[in-house]
Amino acid sequence: MDLIIKNGTVVTATDTVKADVAIRDGKIVAMGADLPLDGAKVVDAAGKLVLPGAIDVHTHLAMPFGGTTSADGYLAGTRAAACGGVTTVFDYPMQRKGMTIKQVIDSKKAICEKEACIDYAYHCIITDLNDGAILDEMESAVASGITSFKCFFVYKKEGMMVDDGVFARLLLKAKEVGAMLNLHAENPDLIDYNVEKFLAEGKTSAWYHYLSRPEYVEAEADKRAVHWAKHLEAPLYLVHMADKEGLEAAIEAKKENSNIYIETCPQYLEFTSEVYKRDDGRNFVCSPPIKGQESQDALWKAIKNGGIDVVATDHCPFQSHEKDWGINDFTKIPNGCAGIENLYPYMLSAANQGKLSYNQVVALCASNPAKIFGCADKGSIAVGKDADIVIYDPSVDFTISVDNMHSDYDHTIWEGIQVKGYPVQTYSRGRLVYDHGDFVGEPGWGNFVKREKRPTK
Template sequence: MDLIIKNGTVVNAGETVKADVGIAGGKIVAIGMSLEAEGATVVDAADKLVLPGAIDVHTHLAMPFGGTTSADSYLAGTRAAACGGVTTVFDYPMQRKGMTIKEVIDSKKAICEQEACVDYAYHCIITDLNDGAILEEMGSAVESGITSFKCFFVYKKEGMMVDDGTFVQLLLKAKEVGAMINLHAENPDLIDYNTERFLAEGKTSAWYHYLSRPEYVEAEADKRAVHWAKHLNAPLYLVHMADEEGLEAAIEAKKENPDIFIETCPQYLEFTCDVYKREDGRNFVCSPPMKGQESQDALWKAIKNGDIDVVATDHCPFQSFEKDWGKDDFTKIPNGCAGVENLYPYMLSAANEGKISFNQAVELCSTNPARIFGCADKGSIAVGKDADIVIYDPQANFTISVDNMHSDYDHTIWEGIQLKGYPEQTYSRGRLVYDHGDFVGEPGWGNFVKREKRT
């Protein structure tokens, strides 16, 4: 064996055991007590938790949006991921009219091969069917390991929205070829109506970003989406769920179609819409926005009950001067916040505080993402799996600051948030990439994850 992590407490979604973990060739090869250490590097994890690396299935790296590009490159975003215990990152490359799925993915792969510090995968955003050519290409994309595709019910004016007819065609094709459709669900017409009304009335602060797309605007689109998925018996993954009414509809729909999955994000679990009343409220602008306390309470309840499947981040940070473009006009604020380095520490802190179990944190951030999106070698500490491992110190105290993060942004909405417990090491396929506060990996280490099709 190359490496043995000894004396730790191994936490998987289904069990917690005291055990050593043996690693060779980037894989977990043994789990048991008192593993033979001859010739191996030994890491003592006494009094520590040994966890599978997190999988953040929702990031937007180097993404053009709102007149700029998100602040984290593939290098910076995956470096930050490693330092937060995230060992696989899913990005959302955007198809534009006339582009094939292969062209979209290949353009990003060429960058990631040089920059990615941890493993990576893609959901391809579909904005145009190219007269049906995209539907024909989806089967070959699945065979190449791209098994999920995203649609927007919003951004109509920007040419990114799909209508119900297109959405249904994509749902049916995904069902046929063993893929998944991911959906950003909000109602664009109500958003546009509200936005125009507020601007005409001179109501331009960040608070009106929230009021232009409140709970019921998201809920209508959630309900419409699960209506189609339920009646077509097609797989559907609802991204960044933030509202109580839509959440309840999705939970109910799952009873008839278990292939409906719900994702939420840490920002909706920590903050409410009141942040938009703050002087720096523009920094919190993302879509969908944070909602009211009732929605936040409903999200936590659903997490505790096992009704939410995944917690991911929608990581899409912008620099503060770019957020300032919307100081006097909320429509000019680039939408997005940081999160990839905060995901696992935040959810593990919630477990450490007793809100959920550590097993649930692993399930939400690692095991379920791997299962839902076909990452056969990821998601648990088990023989044969990739040695994507986080050593977590439950006794550590950590205060988040832009100064101790590892991204390229100049501010974070998580500034000052205190966490109970923190990762002290991250291993990507058996290689140490984060060590007690420092990134020790290298760009280009990450591998493309070819995912299995849905059956």
């Protein structure tokens, strides 16, 4: 035995039990009362929760956007992740026109191998079918462990949108080869119409970012995507769902046993569109924008009753001086916010305060992502799983600040937010990577997660 975490309360999506956890060669090899120590290192988790590490299935590291790059690269992003209790991170490499899936993925592999402090996987963003070659390549991509692909119902003028026909082709091919299609759903035509109108009227503040992509603009695209997935009987994963009407349509389809999965993000659960009226409103600019109170209420309701499957971050921070580009024109603000280090503390704090159960948080942030995306060795504290473990102290108070985060960004939308309880240690395959406030891992430790394909029947 290498390590024994003793005296803690182990939380899975189902159970909450007192049990020691024994780790050997990066795996959980035993759980029990009074496990023999066998010379293992012992960590005392008395009074603490022992949780599976979170899997943040939605991040954009080192992502080019509007002439710059998101503030966290693979090193900083995975470092921050580890310090927030995330032990696996999914990145979204994006195809430029003409690239094969393999080229897209390979372009990231070398840097990740060098920089990643925790394990990582890729969803591949598809923007162009390359006359069908991409469809042909999907099966081998799945065989190589890339089992999810993403596309946009937005960014039409930017040439990144897929139309409904391409979307249908991707849905059907993904279903055929055991992959999952992810979708960012907003309606580009209405956004463009609104933007043109607002700019013509001199309405340029961050508030108009929201007003140009309000609830019904996201809802249309959500509903359309759900419609196709339902009728084509293909699995679909909706990323960063933020509005009530789209959410309800997706949940309705799930009730009809469509294979639809819903993700939302902490920023949609904590803030409302009112933030865009703040002086620092541009820092909150992301797409889809944060919506109104009704949508936030609907998201929380669905979090509680299982309507939402996953909470992930869409982590994509930009520096203040980059956000400032949009001071006089909201369309110039780089889109995206920080979150990777806040996900698990935020959700666990909600559990700690009784909004939902710890088991539910584990399901939303670890077990469900692992199952949905085929990470067989991840997502639970169970014998045989990777020893991706977070030790969580429910008794401490913590106030989030850019100063106590471990990213490279220079500000955070979470500044000043207080959480109850906080991770004290994070283990990645049995190796301590975060310890009482400090990153103690190393670049290059992280491994690529080769994922299992979905059953294709």
